[in-house]
Amino acid sequence: MRIEISAKRLQSDFVKKVEEISGQTLPSCYQCGKCSAGCPMSFAMDLLPNQIIHLVRLGLEEDIAKSKTIWLCASCLTCSVRCPRGVDLSRIMEALRLITLRKNIDYVEPSRIAAEIIAELPQIALVSSFRKLTA
């Protein structure tokens, strides 16, 4: 993948916003990949969790938007407890989701879930899914 790095992107509002919402210092990450190695959803992701953090700090917002990764994160916090640099990647994932959700764009559309499925699912699944993946 060819990546264009520019001062404008590195200092973009996007990078600042992610740092602000997540409370994480992006340069702390040294790209060891431990987060991706232990991620239970990585098998389904098109970009690995460590790639996401790298793209964020390069300001490559569009590449992240094209990927499904942030929507597949289950907030299991495995990456957070294992990062040798103390980066809480689950909060970076949350910040990235919120940047989209706060534009009133849902990832899960409650009205499109079949009534039988809703009846079957426990409350805990519905409440947590809507909390995480709808605006």
Added chain:
Amino acid sequence: MDLSYYPGCTLKTKSKNLEDSAIASMTALGINLVELPRWNCCGTVYSLADDDLVHHLAPLRNLIRVKEEGNGRVLTLCSFCYNTLKRANLLIKNDQEKRNTINSFMEEEADYEGEVEVVHLLQILRDEIGWEGVSEKVVVPLQGLKVAPYYGCTLLRPQEVAIDQVERPTIMQQLLQSLGAEVVDFPFATECCGSFQIVGNPEFVLDCAWNILSSALRWGAEALVVSCPLCDFNLGQRQREISNRYSEFREMPILYFTQLLALSLGLGAEVCRFDLNYVDPRPLLESKGLIR
């Protein structure tokens, strides 16, 4: 002893088997779980955003109800409720600025500073009753039953709310051993089951469940033991589908630790509500002579 108890919504609907078996077991062990007269859903997930305070209000309101009752701690059974209540409490206790903002926003409530302690049932069993205290009360030892404890995420992560060692927990193993069961250790005990992704991406959660269950089977487990209603659903409810996809798969019951506790305390099968388990555990328990 009375202990203030927060059930959460899933225990009042789909997971009556968890609630009924827990309440009966605790009564038998001398602890009365007193449900809060007023409570609301905690919102299930703890907000991970620095600028999102409003989602902490739901868990905090419950803790304010506990304080109003004059109680210093509250017990949870659902792993998710435990995590969310515990983390919201730590936030308001340790972050003065956010505490002030939240308190002034909830002006109809008395100020709250994190005085209530949030505990999970497993902690009470370990720290207050003790494994010896539990095993003394066992009348039906779970002899010959091979069970694998499955912790999932929310009892162990993040570190500051972990009820045991984050990577190598033993709390459920110790409980199950006190009940006389044969405990199977397997490498996926703390791997996430896919959680809320069951709603939007059920096919991926099926793969997570397959990884966890097939590992437990390989290591010799006859049943998996959980504490979380979402783990129970994700690992139990779609085993038929897993069998269709992977012919080598054998269905395996998922049990709440409280069901095995109640059974071994001699409280009988009725209180365990095995009819609500997604894979019926009764044939297995009958084959071991644990129920009739």
